[in-house]
Amino acid sequence: MLFMMCCIAVMAATCSQIFKTLFSENDKSSQGRMFAMNLLTVVMSLCFAAPVLELMFKAFSAELGSSMGMQSNRWTVWAVLVGSGAVAVYGYLLYGGTPKDKRGQFWPIGRSIVLSGVVIVGVMSSISHLTFFRSYQDGIANIELLRKMAPLKDLAQCNSGVAFVQFREDDGPIKYRCPTLLMFGGETSQPFAPWPDFVDGESQELAVLIHDTIQAAQKLGEK
Template sequence: MLYMGLCSFMMFMALSEMIRTMTAIGNGSFAGNRFIPLALVLLTLALASPFFATFYTLSRPVSMDALSSLSVGAQWAGIAAAILLCILYGYRAWKNGRFWYTGAAIASVVIAVIFANSLLFVSRSDAGIVATFVLNNDDSNDVQCDRSVLLVHYNKGTPTEWRCPTGIMFMSDASKPFLPWPDYHGGRSQHLTTALDQITDSAMHLDLSQKP
C-alpha cells in the first residue's frame, strides 16, 4: 500500500532527525533550531491522521455527519502536513544536499497528491457510499467490485462515477471515507444509476404513502 509505505518512510526520517538532534545536543555540538525536529515528528503524525481517526471512532458512538466531517478534516490535515513537510525537507535538501532529504520532499509531494485525489472525489455534494448488494448480477451489470461498498458520485439519470477499493479504506463507515490512490479501480456506470434511481424513487413513494 503506497500511502502507508510513504508514511512509514516519513516517520523513519522524522525519528532519525529527532535522534540526530538529541545526540548533537548531548554532545554540545548542535547549533540549529531544536524545534524543527519536533515539528517534523508532529507533522509526520498528521500524515497518518485518517489512520488515527479510524481507530479513534472504532469504540465510540459517532453520528454519520460527525464521522464524515472527521474524515474530511483528517484528510485536510494530512494534505496541509504534507505540504509543510515538503517545504521543510526541500529546504534541508537544498541547504545540505543530502539524498534522503530529497527523497522525503518527493514523498511528501506524492502524499499530498494522494490526499488531493481523495478530497477532489469526496468533497463534492453528490459523493457518498453505496452497498454493492444493490447491484443485480445480470448481463447489464458493468460494475466489477468484490467489496461491500463503493464510493460514488450519484446524480439521477446520468452515469454514476464509482470507485471500488482494492486495499484499505480508512473511515469506511463515513459517507466520505479516505480511499488512497492507487488502491482502487473505478469507472462510470449507467446500470448503477438505474439501480440507485429505483431505490430513491421507492424511498420517495414510501415516504409519501406514510404521510397523513
C-alpha cells in the same frame, strides 16, 4: 499500502530528527534551527498520518465502549495535504542543510527521493478525494447488496464490496470509485481511499438502479 509505507517513512524521519537533536552536540547558534526542524517533523507526521491516527483513536474508543457516531473524516484528508506540504518543506531544508560536498552521495539523494515520493502520494491522495467528493450528496454504496438486485455488468472492474459514488439528478452514468486495498472512515458517508489504491469508472446500470431505488423509497414514504 503505498500510503502506509509513506506514513512509516514520515514517522521514521521524525524519530531520526529527534534522536539526532538529543544525541548531537549543537552550539547555541544552531539550537533554534534544530528546534524548528523538530517541530516541523512532529507537525508533518501528525498531519500526514491523521487518517491512521483517527482510525486507531476510534478503535481505542470502541474498546472503551464509547460511540463516535457518523462523524466526517474530511478534516483528516485536509491534514494529509498540509502534512505533504510540511514534508516538502522539511525535505528542502534538510537538503539545503547538507554540506555541498556531500549532497551527491547516496544517502542525501535517496532521502530526497523518498521524501519526494511521500509528497506525491500525499498530494495525489488528498486532491483525488477532495475533487471526487464535491458535495454532501456524494457518498458510498453497498455494491455487494446492489448486485443481488441487478447484475451491474458495467461495474465488473469493481471487486470491492462498496463503492464511492457521485450523486447526479439526471439519468446519466454515475461516476464511481472502488477501493482496492485501504479505506479509512468506513463508518462515514465519504470514506477516504488513498491513491493509488482505488479504481475509477462510470456505470449506467448503477445509476438506473440507484434512481429506481430512490423513487421506490419516495413512493413508499408517500403512502
